[in-house]
Amino acid sequence: MSATEIWIVIVGMTIVTAVTRALFLIGGERTVLPERAQRALRYAPAAALVAVVLPDVLETPAGLSFGLSNHPLYAALAGLGWFLWRRSMLGTIVVGMLVFTALRLIF
Incomplete structure (x- = not known):
């Protein structure tokens, strides 16, 4: 492509982004999302986080890997387990980092 x-x-892309973000502001009070759409949008941040993190956790330079050499996968699973058990964000980060570091040192 040329300059x-x-x-x-x-x-x-700038115009498309600005227009799509401004549609609700331009419409003012007349623009009301249906209740079903509002409920669905509550899950958007979690879905975006999963879409960003999951490829990094599952893929290695060799491709998709579930072996012990895939340290981020097992660290993420340990962190998920801790979060589901204790509901502690700080504990989740600490457990994930401890498992990741231990696996890197051992394997």
Whole structure:
């Protein structure tokens, strides 16, 4: 792509982003999301987090791996287990990091 094409794409993406984010502001009070859509949007942050984290946890340079060499996977599972058991965010981070570090030192 030439420099001009790149700038055209950047400007186009900027316009699309601005318009889609501003639609609800432009509509004012007339724009009301249905109750079902509002309920569904409560899960958007968790879904986005899973979409970002899951590929990093499951994939290694060799591809998809469930072996002991995939330290992030087992650290994430340990952290998830701790969170489901104790509901402690700090404990989740500490347990995940301890498991990750232990696996790196052992394997």
